[in-house]
Amino acid sequence: MNSALWLAPFLEFGFMQRALLGCVLLSVSAAPVGVFLMLRRMSLTGDAMAHAILPGAALGYLVAGLSLGAMTVGGIAAGLAVAVGSGLVARHTVLCEDTSLAAFYLLSLALGVLIVSTRGNSVDLLHVLFGTVLALDDAALALLGGIATVTLLALRVLYRPLVLECLDPGFLRGTSRWSAVAHFGFLALLVINLVAGFHALGTLMAVGMMVLPAAAARFWVRRLQPLLAVAVALALLASASGLLVSYHADWPTSPVIVLCLGATVLFSMLFAPHGLRRPQRPARSHLQA
Amino acid sequence: MTHLPASLPRRTTTLAALALGLAALTPSLHAQAPLRAVASFSILGDIVKEVGGDRVAVDVLVGPGADAHVFQPTPAHARLVGQAQVVFANGLGFEGWLSRLLKTSAYQGRPVTVSQGIPPLKSEAEHGHGEHHKGHSHDEIDPHAWQSVANVKVYTRNIAKALCQADAASCDLYQRNARAYEAKLNELDTEIRAAWAPIPVAQRKVITSHDAFGYYARDHRVSFLAPQGASTESEASAKGVAQLVRQIRKDQIKALFVESISDPRLIEQIARETGVKPSGALYSDSLSAPGGAAPSYVELMRFNTRALTAAVRGQ
Amino acid sequence: MQLCCVNIRTIAIQLQYLSANRPVPDFNAPPRPPAIVLHDLTLGYERHPAVHHLSLTLPPGALVAVVGPNGAGKSTLLKALAGQLPPLGGHIDGLGTGQRVACLPQHSGIDRSFPISVQELAMLGLWHEVGALGRYSAAHRRACHEALAAVGLLGFERRGIDTLSGGQLQRALFARLILQDAPVVLLDEPFAAIDQRTIHDLLALLHRWHAQGRTVIAVLHDLAQVREHFPHTLLLAREPVAWGPTAEVLTAAHWTRALRLQEPFDDEAEPCDTTAHGVPA
Numbered sequence: 001m002n003s004a005l006w007l008a009p010f011l012e013f014g015f016m017q018r019a020l021l022g023c024v025l026l027s028v029s030a031a032p033v034g035v036f037l038m039l040r041r042m043s044l045t046g047d048a049m050a051h052a053i054l055p056g057a058a059l060g061y062l063v064a065g066l067s068l069g070a071m072t073v074g075g076i077a078a079g080l081a082v083a084v085g086s087g088l089v090a091r092h093t094v095l096c097e098d099t100s101l102a103a104f105y106l107l108s109l110a111l112g113v114l115i116v117s118t119r120g121n122s123v124d125l126l127h128v129l130f131g132t133v134l135a136l137d138d139a140a141l142a143l144l145g146g147i148a149t150v151t152l153l154a155l156r157v158l159y160r161p162l163v164l165e166c167l168d169p170g171f172l173r174g175t176s177r178w179s180a181v182a183h184f185g186f187l188a189l190l191v192i193n194l195v196a197g198f199h200a201l202g203t204l205m206a207v208g209m210m211v212l213p214a215a216a217a218r219f220w221v222r223r224l225q226p227l228l229a230v231a232v233a234l235a236l237l238a239s240a241s242g243l244l245v246s247y248h249a250d251w252p253t254s255p256v257i258v259l260c261l262g263a264t265v266l267f268s269m270l271f272a273p274h275g276l277r278r279p280q281r282p283a284r285s286h287l288q289a
Numbered sequence: 290m291t292h293l294p295a296s297l298p299r300r301t302t303t304l305a306a307l308a309l310g311l312a313a314l315t316p317s318l319h320a321q322a323p324l325r326a327v328a329s330f331s332i333l334g335d336i337v338k339e340v341g342g343d344r345v346a347v348d349v350l351v352g353p354g355a356d357a358h359v360f361q362p363t364p365a366h367a368r369l370v371g372q373a374q375v376v377f378a379n380g381l382g383f384e385g386w387l388s389r390l391l392k393t394s395a396y397q398g399r400p401v402t403v404s405q406g407i408p409p410l411k412s413e414a415e416h417g418h419g420e421h422h423k424g425h426s427h428d429e430i431d432p433h434a435w436q437s438v439a440n441v442k443v444y445t446r447n448i449a450k451a452l453c454q455a456d457a458a459s460c461d462l463y464q465r466n467a468r469a470y471e472a473k474l475n476e477l478d479t480e481i482r483a484a485w486a487p488i489p490v491a492q493r494k495v496i497t498s499h500d501a502f503g504y505y506a507r508d509h510r511v512s513f514l515a516p517q518g519a520s521t522e523s524e525a526s527a528k529g530v531a532q533l534v535r536q537i538r539k540d541q542i543k544a545l546f547v548e549s550i551s552d553p554r555l556i557e558q559i560a561r562e563t564g565v566k567p568s569g570a571l572y573s574d575s576l577s578a579p580g581g582a583a584p585s586y587v588e589l590m591r592f593n594t595r596a597l598t599a600a601v602r603g604q
Numbered sequence: 605m606q607l608c609c610v611n612i613r614t615i616a617i618q619l620q621y622l623s624a625n626r627p628v629p630d631f632n633a634p635p636r637p638p639a640i641v642l643h644d645l646t647l648g649y650e651r652h653p654a655v656h657h658l659s660l661t662l663p664p665g666a667l668v669a670v671v672g673p674n675g676a677g678k679s680t681l682l683k684a685l686a687g688q689l690p691p692l693g694g695h696i697d698g699l700g701t702g703q704r705v706a707c708l709p710q711h712s713g714i715d716r717s718f719p720i721s722v723q724e725l726a727m728l729g730l731w732h733e734v735g736a737l738g739r740y741s742a743a744h745r746r747a748c749h750e751a752l753a754a755v756g757l758l759g760f761e762r763r764g765i766d767t768l769s770g771g772q773l774q775r776a777l778f779a780r781l782i783l784q785d786a787p788v789v790l791l792d793e794p795f796a797a798i799d800q801r802t803i804h805d806l807l808a809l810l811h812r813w814h815a816q817g818r819t820v821i822a823v824l825h826d827l828a829q830v831r832e833h834f835p836h837t838l839l840l841a842r843e844p845v846a847w848g849p850t851a852e853v854l855t856a857a858h859w860t861r862a863l864r865l866q867e868p869f870d871d872e873a874e875p876c877d878t879t880a881h882g883v884p885a
Contacts (some may be wrong), residue, residue: 008530009527012531013530013531013534014561015530015531015558015559015561015562016527017530018558019527037675039718039719058797068554073617117361117363120462122389125401131554131845132525132555134525134527134530134555134558135525135554135555135558136554136558137554137557137558137561140554143468154508157736157737158736160728160731160736160737163720163728164728164731166715166718167714167715167718167720167728168713168714168715168728169713170709170712171712171728173688174686174688174705174707174786175731175732175784176675176731176735176736178736193712215345221719222719222764223719223720223721223764224718224719224720225720235567243527245532246526246527246528247527248524249528250527250528250529251526251528252525252526253525253526253527
């Protein structure tokens with residue numbers, strides 16, 4: 001293939017290299033978290049979390065003005081508070097995970113809007129807080145790299161407890177004391193991946209990279225470890241392609257990357273071994289046993 | 290033939306003196322209650338204050354440093370507007386939230402659109418394409434008409450007319466203030482043109498993050514290049530950024546400005562890519578705080594011009 | 605003969621591991637369950653008792669069936685023995701922290717659509733050996749192979765659990781129980797909605813555990829199974845009705861008494877004074 005199509009943009013422009021690196025880091029970090037998110041039936045959490053971090057960002061803004069560092073730290077704190085609070089409520093009361101999360105994020109969002117309004121200044125905080133993949137500076141890349149490292153290490157440590165927590169939580173509670181660690185550790189991973197993603201790449205990309213590769217991978221493989229690997233691979237492929245398409249077609253980058261991820265899901269749904277194709281065409285012959 | 294009396298009877302004199310005294314007092318009685326005006330944003334508020342002087346108490350909705358594109362009015366704002374006697378708005382689509390605010394407040398009249406009579410500019414964002422414009426040209430009007438001093442003269446006249454209608458008694462004062470301000474504006478215009486005169490047109494290229502300077506660009510033949518659209522909502526495209534970077538490298542553009550309200554990171558990325566150091570911030574949509582560099586419209590234009598010319602010259 | 609082969613294999617594994625200086629997983633060590641003593645135990649929900657003043661001693665290594673009408677508190681008793689339900693009154697001796705109890709609840713909260721294979725599910729029973737971070741050794745994999753063979757699931761190792769029938773999933777859960785290697789095993793209606801062949805195989809497994817010296821307590825509804833396979837029975841109808849050798853417990857007189865149990869909780873009931881209730885021998 002003509003290398004001018006896919007190699008030249010990265011060689012010519014530093015910002016394209018950074019964008020690619022940012023995509024790689026986020027793929028490696030968010031896609032595995034997204035697989036567990038999907039298995040726990042919590043895929044809509046990402047969008048809720050984007051609203052839930054507002055009071056933290058607002059408080060950061062009150063304290064330090066338009067400082068991205070302060071607002072991001074505030075956002076992480078608010079996100080963790082919402083995640084942990086809803087997790088505690090889900091574990092110890094009759095409410096299920098989705099309802100408790102909805103309750104907490106709405107509370108958080110309303111609080112955030114209140115804080116922003118009483119300050120009197122109508123700066124669009126969330127817009128300022130959410131970055132774009134084309135504007136990754138060294139600090140943002142370092143943040144993404146750090147988050148990726150922490151995520152991979154945590155998933156290595158929490159792998160078995162997390163599997164049990166999703167598969168048979170009663171058994172885990174009876175066998176060991178890792179239940180709470182797995183549950184809240186996972187929520188913490190979720191929050192830092194989302195907030196770091198928002199900060200560096202904007203909501204659309206952060207949530208998209210988490211949810212869509214997992215959904216696509218589900219159509220290809222049936223075991224957990226291959227799921228994780230395929231999700232990461234699809235995320236890498238789709239984000240690099242999206243970046244190139246955005247470059248050549250002069251379309252805004254984040255939506256195109258997410259559209260590429262979505263196209264991957266649709267393609268997988270139609271043509272992958274475990275997609276829609278399977279029940280339609282019965283096998284021409286069957287085995288003896 | 291009747292003869293006029295040689296001197297007025299004493300009673301008539303006292304009465305006349307009383308009447309004159311009262312007549313002298315009434316303007317100052319009027320002066321006790323200034324006209325309540327509300328301006329939609331800080332720059333407009335400043336101009337209204339210039340024209341209205343002491344007779345007008347101006348409240349501003351979108352204060353210094355705030356973003357009018359995403360402004361969300363509160364009940365306090367609705368109260369202000371309801372109690373106002375005149376409301377001034379820029380128009381040209383700048384205040385998308387105003388019609389709803391006027392409906393919810395009890396404001397009786399219609400808002401004064403100060404940009405009436407100004408030939409509007411299309412929001413042609415030059416995304417570094419050079420001469421040819423792609424099919425994605427915005428069909429929106431560029432609302433930042435105040436960036437041209439000539440337009441602000443029209444603003445002044447419209448404001449004076451509106452104030453006269455609301456408060457006929459002080460009309461002379463308003464007209465006088467307006468004329469004095471227009472003289473100041475003429476001076477300002479000359480100043481700006483003189484500042485740009487020694488710089489060749491080919492060199493007048495500036496990068497900003499916000500397409501707010503269309504009118505300024507037209508007046509003084511400066512090219513403002515930006516990777517994003519006119520408001521703070523549109524997304525950047527990789528190709529747009531790439532073409533901008535190429536153009537900067539080709540034309541050796543040295544002026545790079547980050548606007549105070551929006552996310553500076555994209556511009557900083559471009560700065561890193563091209564080796565151009567950002568030259569600070571420009572004031573586009575609002576004044577600075579009272580102690581800052583651009584507390585009034587005239588100061589704002591002076592500051593912007595100084596910053597632009599210095600950056601373009603490579604200082 | 606089979607036992608001999610197992611022993612030789614075990615010795616071989618032990619030698620291999622001794623050389624590598626690693627702790628040896630010993631799957632043939634006799635478990636030493638404690639005697640479980642219930643002292644005037646009352647269990648319930650929101651002050652309504654589901655088990656009322658139960659006192660008895662379960663000898664170590666007992667194979668016990670718990671029977672009774674619906675709502676008799678059988679599942680509640682098992683929950684308390686598993687440590688999941690704090691008592692409203694009285695206490696349990698012998699099952700403190702550190703005592704491993706393997707439990708198979710009535711409605712296992714397993715997510716059957718989870719992408720995991722039968723082998724991986726069974727190996728989760730080895731948590732007490734490897735913890736959260738440890739690696740599975742060859743010995744562990746061999747033990748898993750044996751466990752799956754014992755429940756009749758050889759050849760199913762790589763199958764996803766979402767492809768299993770009800771009976772097959774229950775067998776897989778039993779394989780996990782085997783690998784848990786716990787001295788005390790609690791089973792809550794393990795044979796509900798299971799085919800006869802599976803029941804037969806799993807009952808054989810219960811006998812093997814009993815032979816190994818583990819305490820096995822099972823809640824059951826099929827009295828024929830109880831009469832045939834379980835030496836001891838507790839007949840529970842919220843209050844203990846009878847406890848002891850099965851033949852003596854499962855009499856018509858005892859059953860009549862048990863069936864007089866009032867099922868619903870009475871909101872108007874008086875508070876109970878906690879004098880111990882006697883347990884019929």
